[in-house]
Amino acid sequence: xxxxxxTPMKDLNPLFGNEAFMGHEQxxxxxxxxxxxxxxxxxxxxxxxxxxxxxxxxxxxxEMEALRDVLxxxxxMTFKASISGLNLGGGKAVIIxxxxxxxxxxxxxxxGKFVDTLGGNYITAEDVGxxxxxxxxxxxxxxxxxxxxESMGGSGDxxxxxxxxVYMGMKASAMYKWGTDKxxxxxxxxxxxxxxxxNLVKHLTEEGAKVYINDINEDRLQTVSKEFGAEIIYxxxxxxxxxDIYAPCALxxxxxxxxxxxxxxxxxxxxxxxxxxxxxxxxxxxxEKGIIYAPDFLINAGGLINVYSELHGYxxxxxxxxxxxxxxxxxxxxxxxxxxxxxxxxxxxxxxxKRVADHK
Amino acid sequence: xxxxxxTPMKDLNPLFGNEAFMGHEQxxxxxxxxxxxxxxxxxxxxxxxxxxxxxxxxxxxxEMEALRDVLxxxxxMTFKASISGLNLGGGKAVIIxxxxxxxxxxxxxxxGKFVDTLGGNYITAEDVGxxxxxxxxxxxxxxxxxxxxESMGGSGDxxxxxxxxVYMGMKASAMYKWGTDKxxxxxxxxxxxxxxxxNLVKHLTEEGAKVYINDINEDRLQTVSKEFGAEIIYxxxxxxxxxDIYAPCALxxxxxxxxxxxxxxxxxxxxxxxxxxxxxxxxxxxxEKGIIYAPDFLINAGGLINVYSELHGYxxxxxxxxxxxxxxxxxxxxxxxxxxxxxxxxxxxxxxxKRVADHK
Numbered sequence: 001x002x003x004x005x006x007t008p009m010k011d012l013n014p015l016f017g018n019e020a021f022m023g024h025e026q027x028x029x030x031x032x033x034x035x036x037x038x039x040x041x042x043x044x045x046x047x048x049x050x051x052x053x054x055x056x057x058x059x060x061x062x063e064m065e066a067l068r069d070v071l072x073x074x075x076x077m078t079f080k081a082s083i084s085g086l087n088l089g090g091g092k093a094v095i096i097x098x099x100x101x102x103x104x105x106x107x108x109x110x111x112g113k114f115v116d117t118l119g120g121n122y123i124t125a126e127d128v129g130x131x132x133x134x135x136x137x138x139x140x141x142x143x144x145x146x147x148x149x150e151s152m153g154g155s156g157d158x159x160x161x162x163x164x165x166v167y168m169g170m171k172a173s174a175m176y177k178w179g180t181d182k183x184x185x186x187x188x189x190x191x192x193x194x195x196x197x198x199n200l201v202k203h204l205t206e207e208g209a210k211v212y213i214n215d216i217n218e219d220r221l222q223t224v225s226k227e228f229g230a231e232i233i234y235x236x237x238x239x240x241x242x243x244d245i246y247a248p249c250a251l252x253x254x255x256x257x258x259x260x261x262x263x264x265x266x267x268x269x270x271x272x273x274x275x276x277x278x279x280x281x282x283x284x285x286x287x288e289k290g291i292i293y294a295p296d297f298l299i300n301a302g303g304l305i306n307v308y309s310e311l312h313g314y315x316x317x318x319x320x321x322x323x324x325x326x327x328x329x330x331x332x333x334x335x336x337x338x339x340x341x342x343x344x345x346x347x348x349x350x351x352x353x354k355r356v357a358d359h360k
Numbered sequence: 361x362x363x364x365x366x367t368p369m370k371d372l373n374p375l376f377g378n379e380a381f382m383g384h385e386q387x388x389x390x391x392x393x394x395x396x397x398x399x400x401x402x403x404x405x406x407x408x409x410x411x412x413x414x415x416x417x418x419x420x421x422x423e424m425e426a427l428r429d430v431l432x433x434x435x436x437m438t439f440k441a442s443i444s445g446l447n448l449g450g451g452k453a454v455i456i457x458x459x460x461x462x463x464x465x466x467x468x469x470x471x472g473k474f475v476d477t478l479g480g481n482y483i484t485a486e487d488v489g490x491x492x493x494x495x496x497x498x499x500x501x502x503x504x505x506x507x508x509x510e511s512m513g514g515s516g517d518x519x520x521x522x523x524x525x526v527y528m529g530m531k532a533s534a535m536y537k538w539g540t541d542k543x544x545x546x547x548x549x550x551x552x553x554x555x556x557x558x559n560l561v562k563h564l565t566e567e568g569a570k571v572y573i574n575d576i577n578e579d580r581l582q583t584v585s586k587e588f589g590a591e592i593i594y595x596x597x598x599x600x601x602x603x604d605i606y607a608p609c610a611l612x613x614x615x616x617x618x619x620x621x622x623x624x625x626x627x628x629x630x631x632x633x634x635x636x637x638x639x640x641x642x643x644x645x646x647x648e649k650g651i652i653y654a655p656d657f658l659i660n661a662g663g664l665i666n667v668y669s670e671l672h673g674y675x676x677x678x679x680x681x682x683x684x685x686x687x688x689x690x691x692x693x694x695x696x697x698x699x700x701x702x703x704x705x706x707x708x709x710x711x712x713x714k715r716v717a718d719h720k
Contacts, residue, residue: 011371011374011424012421012422012423012424012425013422013423013424014371014374014375014423014424015374015389015423016389016391016398016423016456017422017423021391023391023393024389024391025390025391025392026388026389026390026391026474026477027388027389027391028386028387028388028389029375029376029384029386029387029388029389030385030386031376031381031383031384031385031386032385033383034720038376061372062372062373062377063372063373063374063375063376063377064371064372064373064374065372096376114386117386117478117479117481118477118478118479119477119478119479121477360394
């Protein structure tokens with residue numbers, strides 16, 4: 001959501017000419033005067049299947065900010081679905097507005113109607129600023145919704161599946177680095193212990209890893225520490241910890257110029273989105289430091305795999321089984337990265353892109 | 361398609377913030393790298409029914425030109441359908457490119473696929489730069505096409521229906537002005553004798569009007585003159601003619617500052633789109649000169665009424681019967697204009713807008 005300089009040429013070609021546009025199939029601007037709804041739906045690709053991606057509500061300063069955000073995110077969904085071997089395309093929606101003030105049931109229902117006009121070409125789900133009640137409103141207008149609660153006939157909380165995928169990516173990274181995927185005795189720092197982080201801590205402690213937890217919520221720290229016997233580490237002391245594995249599961253961009261001076265881990269493998277502040281620069285930097293970086297959009301795809309299963313008659317065991325594939329894919333990518341001398345992010349991206357291209 | 365100054369605020373809000381946006385429901389940007397297709401579909405309103413409007417292919421200099429064009433045209437379609445009493449909304453599509461160089465069958469087919477993803481929310485038809493063969497390509501991918509040739513199961517050439525509507529609007533204007541709708545002996549100048557103009561000349565000469573014809577095509581002038589006994593008037597001499605009715609059936613914006621100094625008619629009533637160079641300024645100017653102006657978007661709606669009929673099992677008699685209503689609507693608008701002291705264009709627009717608002 002950064003503000004970039006706009007040149008006159010871009011002004012006259014704000015969409016097709018937008019650098020974030022990058023091969024999108026369709027971008028749909030939706031407007032409803034009665035409810036005040038202003039939304040943008042980005043459909044990057046439907047080559048592998050319907051474009052799936054969550055709806056975010058955010059108080060963007062202007063349309064161009066909203067547009068860049070939705071384009072960037074929908075493109076990311078294409079590659080996430082592709083690398084996960086799902087028959088899904090990439091899409092995303094943003095609603096321009098303050099979720100705490102501008103959101104009404106009517107607005108969400110109207111949004112659902114717009115989603116419905118796309119006839120299943122775009123399938124939506126929850127994202128930042130949107131809650132379960134909102135999705136109920138959307139669902140009242142369209143069937144093209146996923147990631148809904150069990151009470152509404154959906155698959156419920158996807159966090160355990162996401163955490164399991166991250167755990168698989170971490171074990172594969174361990175195998176690549178140390179020749180064994182056993183995490184017993186390894187020091188792992190989990191940053192952010194929301195639902196996903198907590199489930200990851202559970203897997204790690206069960207296997208006998210030495211787990212540190214870090215969060216801004218003191219209550220959560222105490223609860224999780226007590227339940228799993230994890231050690232608390234406060235503030236940004238986590239970056240100086242003598243650890244084997246760093247697992248960012250909260251904020252993005254924690255792998256940056258500053259933290260890379262301090263991080264002493266052998267592996268970075270977590271659930272957070274966009275862990276690398278700059279994919280190119282910091283992707284290269286971790287490689288040069290000999291750190292194994294398991295690409296975030298690959299290993300945190302459990303949630304997407306879960307909602308994909310929901311579309312085809314939900315079965316949690318099957319979702320977990322599919323999520324297990326993250327282990328093999330991570331190994332494949334780490335090998336490709338080393339063989340070709342490219343970052344792991346780039347290796348994952350090119351495999352994802354190739355799968356889409358081959359399908360055309 | 362004029363270029364307007366863009367200010368920084370507009371740059372950052374090119375769509376929802378665009379002055380041409382004016383209450384659009386949906387604007388869909390479609391892109392296909394393989395065929396080079398770049399299209400914008402504007403859906404102004406679906407309140408009264410699916411948004412119907414033609415597809416235009418044009419070599420716009422930039423996206424903002426294309427966007428302004430499609431937004432302006434799709435909004436116009438809403439009011440045209442509404443004032444005509446049709447259960448249709450307003451839409452329009454533009455394809456960015458040179459119809460003589462960039463158009464391929466694959467490109468048109470891909471466009472048809474995009475139209476299909478909108479699930480009937482938008483129905484397309486021919487417009488500038490698009491021909492019957494192109495529509496065949498579109499039709500191969502979607503059912504949401506209308507205005508197709510008889511050979512393809514459609515309603516064929518709509519020109520006779522359009523001409524009949526203009527004739528009805530002209531007769532109603534005569535009734536309002538002179539207390540009789542008989543055009544026998546009246547001097548009518550028809551500017552532009554394409555299919556619509558020619559059919560109008562036919563009605564007028566059959567009724568015994570004294571018809572002048574004007575066109576840039578000498579062959580057409582000779583043919584139509586011979587067939588219907590119409591008198592040829594060359595060049596812009598038409599604006600100085602001592603006539604009762606001026607019927608612009610070719611270019612738009614022929615009612616402007618220059619021609620209004622010269623026009624001596626009592627009625628302006630023709631088939632051309634956007635006859636008033638500026639709806640406000642020249643709408644008022646004709647009113648002040650005591651000229652009856654039958655709003656173009658109302659009286660040239662026969663073509664739209666015709667394709668509307670096509671959607672519901674085509675019957676030309678029924679299409680003509682519905683087109684006959686243009687007579688009553690024109691009278692209603694001329695009265696409203698006089699009673700409320702507003703231009704006829706404004707009177708028609710407010711009736712059209714009210715019908716949409718009442719339907720919400």
